[in-house]
Amino acid sequence: MATDVQQKNRYSNADKNSDYTIDQAWDTYSIAEHNRWDRLFECQKKVLPGRACDAFLKAMESLELSEQGIPHMGKLSDRLEKMTGWSVVPVADLVPDDVFFDHLANKRFPAGAFIRPEKEFEYLQEPDVFHDVFGHVPLLAEPVFAEFMEAYGKGGQRALKLGQLPNLARLYWYTVEFGLLQTDDGLRIYGAGIASSPNESVFSLEDFSPNRVMLDLERVMRTKYIIDDYQQTYFVIDSFETLLEACYQDFGDLYAATKSLEAIEAHDLIETDQVLHRGTLNYFKSKKDA
Ligand SMILES: C[C@H](O)[C@H](O)C1=Nc2c(nc(N)[nH]c2=O)NC1
Numbered sequence: 001m002a003t004d005v006q007q008k009n010r011y012s013n014a015d016k017n018s019d020y021t022i023d024q025a026w027d028t029y030s031i032a033e034h035n036r037w038d039r040l041f042e043c044q045k046k047v048l049p050g051r052a053c054d055a056f057l058k059a060m061e062s063l064e065l066s067e068q069g070i071p072h073m074g075k076l077s078d079r080l081e082k083m084t085g086w087s088v089v090p091v092a093d094l095v096p097d098d099v100f101f102d103h104l105a106n107k108r109f110p111a112g113a114f115i116r117p118e119k120e121f122e123y124l125q126e127p128d129v130f131h132d133v134f135g136h137v138p139l140l141a142e143p144v145f146a147e148f149m150e151a152y153g154k155g156g157q158r159a160l161k162l163g164q165l166p167n168l169a170r171l172y173w174y175t176v177e178f179g180l181l182q183t184d185d186g187l188r189i190y191g192a193g194i195a196s197s198p199n200e201s202v203f204s205l206e207d208f209s210p211n212r213v214m215l216d217l218e219r220v221m222r223t224k225y226i227i228d229d230y231q232q233t234y235f236v237i238d239s240f241e242t243l244l245e246a247c248y249q250d251f252g253d254l255y256a257a258t259k260s261l262e263a264i265e266a267h268d269l270i271e272t273d274q275v276l277h278r279g280t281l282n283y284f285k286s287k288k289d290a
Pocket residue numbers: 001002091093094095096097100101110111112127168169172
């Protein structure tokens with residue numbers, strides 16, 4: 001997910017194609033960079049069983065993400081294309097919104113080629129190869145979710161024309177990045193921002209601080225979000241089908257409705273919420289007082 005803080009990385013000066021894609025130059029990754037991927041992967045391999053949704057865990061295997069070192073995006077795309085027709089294209093860093101939506105609308109996921117520096121092992125703000133490939137790619141192997149991402153890309157292009165990007169960015173944030181799924185065995189993670197973060201994988205499901213609320217499109221499009229810490233509210237869907245169906249309605253009325261209504265604070269609950277867990281917000285209060 002884009003934030004305006006963009007540190008330079010070793011790909012930042014790479015030759016860019018008109019669609020901002022670059023050569024991943026896979027053979028230029030150092031042992032240290034591959035080793036950093038492996039340690040991040042080991043962390044998530046321990047924390048995600050019983051926490052990530054089945055589709056995510058299944059795709060980690062079928063996409064052979066467990067192989068040693070940073071994946072070669074070309075070889076990974078060969079496997080993914082056979083499943084849902086999607087591919088993973090290397091980019092140096094954040095791409096402009098219109099470019100991002102165009103890639104998604106054409107079933108290409110732009111993935112940052114750089115891996116986070118050691119000092120940001122636990123947490124970094126902009127999307128690196130671990131966040132983008134480990135966090136986002138598995139669910140692109142799930143046909144319904146993959147169709148949703150394509151629809152989101154097309155919806156994004158329309159939203160840009162209508163000047164409604166903030167609303168759609170909120171939908172992306174609270175689903176693709178920080179979404180939870182309700183299953184018969186309880187809540188499970190599908191958001192890439194959570195699935196690629198060892199600590200938020202636990203916090204999002206087990207901490208008493210955050211709210212957990214059933215997703216409502218209009219409500220989410222009015223809700224502000226936190227970019228530099230854990231989420232204060234997590235939105236829950238009951239199936240990827242629900243998410244996809246929701247996106248096949250005309251967003252025009254939604255945009256009109258949200259335009260006249262004030263934004264909702266990230267930690268607030270509203271009377272129409274279907275609340276699964278009313279958060280204590282203690283984590284955030286403690287941060288504020290700190
Ligand atoms: C548009 C979308 O909501 C968001 O602003 C963007 N995300 C990304 C982006 N670029 C990259 N590489 N990765 C993202 O996640 N550009 C824009």
